[in-house]
Amino acid sequence: MPVQQSTDALLREFEEHHPRALARAISLAEAGSAGPLIRQVYERTGRAMTIGLTGPPGVGKSTLSSALVRKARSLGKTVGVISVDPSSPFSHGALLGDRIRLAEHFLDPDVFIRSMASHGHLGGLSGASADAVLLMDAFGLDIVFIETVGVGQSEIEIARLAQTTLVALQPGSGDSIQVLKAGIMEIADIFVVNKADHPMAGQLRREIRSMMEMLDFSGWVPELVATQALDGTGINELWGAIEAHVAYLNESGEIEERRREAFVQQVHQLVLGRLERRLARSISQVALCAGIDPYAAAEGVLRQFGAGEESDDAALPVGRPRAAVKGLA
Amino acid sequence: MPVQQSTDALLREFEEHHPRALARAISLAEAGSAGPLIRQVYERTGRAMTIGLTGPPGVGKSTLSSALVRKARSLGKTVGVISVDPSSPFSHGALLGDRIRLAEHFLDPDVFIRSMASHGHLGGLSGASADAVLLMDAFGLDIVFIETVGVGQSEIEIARLAQTTLVALQPGSGDSIQVLKAGIMEIADIFVVNKADHPMAGQLRREIRSMMEMLDFSGWVPELVATQALDGTGINELWGAIEAHVAYLNESGEIEERRREAFVQQVHQLVLGRLERRLARSISQVALCAGIDPYAAAEGVLRQFGAGEESDDAALPVGRPRAAVKGLA
Numbered sequence: 001m002p003v004q005q006s007t008d009a010l011l012r013e014f015e016e017h018h019p020r021a022l023a024r025a026i027s028l029a030e031a032g033s034a035g036p037l038i039r040q041v042y043e044r045t046g047r048a049m050t051i052g053l054t055g056p057p058g059v060g061k062s063t064l065s066s067a068l069v070r071k072a073r074s075l076g077k078t079v080g081v082i083s084v085d086p087s088s089p090f091s092h093g094a095l096l097g098d099r100i101r102l103a104e105h106f107l108d109p110d111v112f113i114r115s116m117a118s119h120g121h122l123g124g125l126s127g128a129s130a131d132a133v134l135l136m137d138a139f140g141l142d143i144v145f146i147e148t149v150g151v152g153q154s155e156i157e158i159a160r161l162a163q164t165t166l167v168a169l170q171p172g173s174g175d176s177i178q179v180l181k182a183g184i185m186e187i188a189d190i191f192v193v194n195k196a197d198h199p200m201a202g203q204l205r206r207e208i209r210s211m212m213e214m215l216d217f218s219g220w221v222p223e224l225v226a227t228q229a230l231d232g233t234g235i236n237e238l239w240g241a242i243e244a245h246v247a248y249l250n251e252s253g254e255i256e257e258r259r260r261e262a263f264v265q266q267v268h269q270l271v272l273g274r275l276e277r278r279l280a281r282s283i284s285q286v287a288l289c290a291g292i293d294p295y296a297a298a299e300g301v302l303r304q305f306g307a308g309e310e311s312d313d314a315a316l317p318v319g320r321p322r323a324a325v326k327g328l329a
Numbered sequence: 330m331p332v333q334q335s336t337d338a339l340l341r342e343f344e345e346h347h348p349r350a351l352a353r354a355i356s357l358a359e360a361g362s363a364g365p366l367i368r369q370v371y372e373r374t375g376r377a378m379t380i381g382l383t384g385p386p387g388v389g390k391s392t393l394s395s396a397l398v399r400k401a402r403s404l405g406k407t408v409g410v411i412s413v414d415p416s417s418p419f420s421h422g423a424l425l426g427d428r429i430r431l432a433e434h435f436l437d438p439d440v441f442i443r444s445m446a447s448h449g450h451l452g453g454l455s456g457a458s459a460d461a462v463l464l465m466d467a468f469g470l471d472i473v474f475i476e477t478v479g480v481g482q483s484e485i486e487i488a489r490l491a492q493t494t495l496v497a498l499q500p501g502s503g504d505s506i507q508v509l510k511a512g513i514m515e516i517a518d519i520f521v522v523n524k525a526d527h528p529m530a531g532q533l534r535r536e537i538r539s540m541m542e543m544l545d546f547s548g549w550v551p552e553l554v555a556t557q558a559l560d561g562t563g564i565n566e567l568w569g570a571i572e573a574h575v576a577y578l579n580e581s582g583e584i585e586e587r588r589r590e591a592f593v594q595q596v597h598q599l600v601l602g603r604l605e606r607r608l609a610r611s612i613s614q615v616a617l618c619a620g621i622d623p624y625a626a627a628e629g630v631l632r633q634f635g636a637g638e639e640s641d642d643a644a645l646p647v648g649r650p651r652a653a654v655k656g657l658a
Contacts, residue, residue: 273633301600
């Protein structure tokens, strides 16, 4: 069985701490084939500090990531960066741009940078990103940054794989409100107002504060930090806010809840990916029957999954794991 | 059984063409309870012209919608508008703004405008929007516009419920490339460069044209129309492009493929919604077992759905129905 041999060989290299083994493991994750390896290394996970970074295009996420990596390296930490890009035939240029911004870290053997692109299905990308976080964690990296491009629902889910989520916004972009509308207000542990020398920076901070007043926070109240990532202004304050959040998670015990949410989210994606493949086959058969209405077709497909007419199931929210876990607890 | 009585009464009002019956039916769709009614009226669907409109915030989608509604009314057509907004505690203001832009049509009894907001799960919103399109179609409206806010993956799926998809972009926004990256390049039947009097309008048109050269089109090649929706400039040309696309769909027979894609997409969402509810329960049980890795947990959950170890299933793409259907044909 060459696949098994290959996993064993990879596992050996992974344990001997060869960076190429981590690179190959993450490629397996992108192909949806990292399961056997992850099962072998899973017990070594749970030690890395995981930090998500999301925000609209143009806000300077890569520059922020780069500054945070520099800070982490100055503290002697080993670092992984997962840069997640939505599917597009045009993504290569952007990824190249991002890579250039992170280029100062390319020659540092203790910084492992990996771009992951979706191949048409963001659900799959969320699963692959979750695998990549586990692999970097098991590999022994101290800090894993998960940087997403854009603010779609799936990218929010990816950012929530992290224990601490940073939401970066830029002044004067005009779409800060629209961005906040997309549901990211609720996932931010720390707001970063980047390009803080912009004349509209003060207004953006006031907007964020007034919107925060509209929400109820139990426990941690999001911090707001102003940065100029390009020259490093505010990065020490941002790092302090991250450490404060991590301390809060540990002292309150909420860290366990976050880990469980990430776990539930990953299992959900794994199961859903498998079910969706079966689903596509089932629907293709049903769709060939002319004249049938979609509800009748759905019933027919559901019977193949052992699920018939709707029962009085509680309609649990899914796809927003934090809420789901609270509902289940 | 009061629910059954209620559906019967609603069906009677729906057939008697009371607008409040359509409003109530769409509310049922939002609650995920429109199934019984849709099964009764489904045979009357398939007559409406359905037009999707998507694009980044601020591009002027509501103004465009309003201008297109005006055009359709001048041709004596009855019109439905479904305005889909992503989940957010801040969406009410924006919806109000959209409504104000469409206000000129509020008193027209032959224009039915409905905003739909997601309650935390865009998959559900896609299903509810599909129901709303079917209901407006069965109600006898000639044209149904589906307008989405933002350009997330789920909103793209919603836009693809339509036979003709317009993608609106604004000059000088700086994020046209980023927007195109999000995967909407491939879904556009017609590009609309709105605010065409903007000094950067020419550049945006060149950008769109050069990106179109990077893609292969079989059959319809997207048209590019410049508009100033506020004063109506270009709306006749845009309408002409829509009619040309509809004529192409009918002459080529591709209209049947589009209908089948919308059908498959809706069945997919219906089945997935049901499975996800069962999934949330199953995962909550498994997640309580400490020390288990996510792949083992996923296997445990999948066994409850009658699906065990991965077989040699073809990995069919899902969530991008057009591609999926082509693969299945």
